[in-house]
Amino acid sequence: MPTSAKPAVSAALAEFGGRVRQRRIELDLSQEGLAEGTALHWSYIGRVERGQVNATLHNILRIADVLEIDPGTLLKGLQAPAPEPRPTTAKRRPKAKPTPS
Numbered sequence: 001m002p003t004s005a006k007p008a009v010s011a012a013l014a015e016f017g018g019r020v021r022q023r024r025i026e027l028d029l030s031q032e033g034l035a036e037g038t039a040l041h042w043s044y045i046g047r048v049e050r051g052q053v054n055a056t057l058h059n060i061l062r063i064a065d066v067l068e069i070d071p072g073t074l075l076k077g078l079q080a081p082a083p084e085p086r087p088t089t090a091k092r093r094p095k096a097k098p099t100p101s
Contacts, residue, residue, distance in 0.1 A: 008051030012078040017049040019074050023067045024049075037066035 008014035024034050031049070035042040040059060047053040048063070055063070064071040 006052050009054060010081040012080060013054060014051035015078055016074060017051040020063060020067065021049040023069055027067065034063070034066055038062040
């Protein structure tokens with residue numbers, strides 16, 4: 001039974017991944033070739049390109065270096081998603097002090 005594709009985590013990650021893929025293709029690099037140059041796994045590169053993983057700064061720098069592009073170019077104009085609301089917690093009542101017998 002085929003599994004459905006995991007969606008992108010956010011629009012920003014999808015756009016970033018698309019920029020990585022576009023540049024990789026411009027340089028005629030395979031995902032494996034990019035992975036080899038960055039010391040990352042090829043499956044991780046695929047997840048980055050599909051926007052399924054939030055790459056760390058160090059990994060973005062490695063990817064940009066192999067793609068011969070300024071990291072800022074890959075990130076320019078991207079917007080972080082709005083933070084998810086924090087769950088509200090009920091205020092705890094102080095424990096009742098035991099009454100002396």
